[in-house]
Amino acid sequence: MFSKIALSVAVASVMAFNVASAETVRIGITQNNVGVDSYQTTYEKAFIEAANADENVEVVVLDAGGDVARQIGQMQDLIQQRVDAIIIWPTNGQAVIPAVRQAKSAGIPVIVTNSKIADAGMEFIAAFSGPDNIRQGAYSAEMMCDALDNKGQIVQVAGQPGYTTAIERAKGFEDRLAEACPEVKILETQPGDWNREKAQRTMENFLTKYDRIDGVYAGDDNMGVGALNAAKAAKRDGIIFIGATNFAVGYEAMERGEYYGSVYQSPVDDARAALQTALDVLDGKDVPKLNYFDTPKITRDTLSQFDKPVF
Missing domain, CATH: 3.40.50.2300 (Response regulator)
Incomplete structure (x- = not known):
């Protein structure tokens, strides 16, 4: 046993x-x-x-x-x-x-x-x-550039502060975004601690603070779907959601056309x-x-x- x-x-x-x-x-x-x-x-x-x-x-x-x-x-x-x-x-x-x-x-x-x-x-x-977390973040940035046609303003829901995966995925995303589509600006980054409910609250705060959000990058789909749920509840349509590790909930959200992309791990x-x-x-x-x-x-x-x- x-x-x-x-x-x-x-x-x-x-x-x-x-x-x-x-x-x-x-x-x-x-x-x-x-x-x-x-x-x-x-x-x-x-x-x-x-x-x-x-x-x-x-x-x-x-x-x-x-x-x-x-x-x-x-x-x-x-x-x-x-x-x-x-x-x-x-x-x-x-x-x-x-x-x-x-x-x-x-x-x-x-x-x-x-x-x-x-x-x-x-x-x-x-x-x-x-996984190569720097590369994963870069892949997510490339998808964000494609989805927004290289311009817009986004927010980032990061993983747990101090956690290496969270740090590397954020760095890979930010560095590649600045290189590939500098006209896409990150308005703010806040942690979601790998938790869907925490990410939903973080996104609720973003939605209150910013009248226009074109895209959301989350350190994994668990947090990404939390952010998506906040946007749906607030009836804020047209936001692009991209994660960095594909969860079943993210896969299902893609099937529904609500979630743009992620990284398969x-x-x-x-x-x-x-x-x-x-x-x-x-x-x-x-x-x-x-x-x-x-x-x-x-x-x-x-x-x-x-x-x-x-x-």
């Missing part, structure tokens, strides 16, 4: 993992906040399922619940357990650096998943596995890539320091080319 603290599981054969030694390897994972959104919930389920067929792999599964102090404590606990490798989804890319450095000093390779550690911590990790691919990267590191393979997986653009016009997200 699965335990949040530890479980012995096998690695799915479809992932074709190759661990050179027949000895059991123990991999610990400390996640950001499984309960905050459906992406992270799906990631956890996929991670456990992906580790489902190799009796030589033992996994210690932990969740920080969005608490930096708790995650640091979990890192220290995994170090004390002498696991063979640690996977961390950072709650804060800067604050976890000392714990990651401690793991490296203990001879335990650390794989960062989904959201990067701050640059100062890169020397202490074995690899990063996840699978939590299943994300989870499998993290586990594969950890096993490759332990197997002594030459693993890129930045191990990205593909996250293409998805718009109303290309919707049929993509399966509806499961989260």
Whole structure:
């Protein structure tokens, strides 16, 4: 039976993992906040399922619940357990650096998943596995330029402050927007904290403050649909909505013609890539320091080319 603290599981054969030694390897994972959104919930389920067929792999599964102090404590606990490798989804890319450095000093390779550690911590990790968030933000900017015909004024609903993914997606978007369509101006940026209800309240404030909003960029579709719901309730038509990770609700909004586009990112691919990267590191393979997986653009016009997200 699965335990949040530890479980012995096998690695799915479809992932074709190759661990050179027949000895059991123990991999610990400390996640950001499984309960905050459906992406992270799906990631956890996929991670456990992906580790489902190799009796030589033992996994210690932990969740920080969005608490930096708790995650640091979990890192220290995994170090004390002498696991063979640690996977961390950072709650804060800067604050976890000392714990990651401690793991490296203990001879335990650390794989960062989904959201990067701050640059100062890169020397202490074995690899990063996840999406290129800068590129995702740039893709969203390009879609915004196309949708607005290179001119207009928009607002941005960003992710959680201090969270590396939020910072990088905002930077990728802002830098590419300024380069590709400088006549599209960002009126204001406020956080939505990856939460649909918070994003809806943020958008309500934007709608009260600004008589004209041509477009909304959200750090993911969960927040994007929250912003969309606020605009619909206020009967503010004609606003373009673009996200940076496609959720099922965003996909459905595209089907209805209410949402312009997003970036297609699978939590299943994300989870499998993290586990594969950890096993490759332990197997002594030459693993890129930045191990990205593909996250293409998805718009109303290309919707049929993509399966509806499961989260």
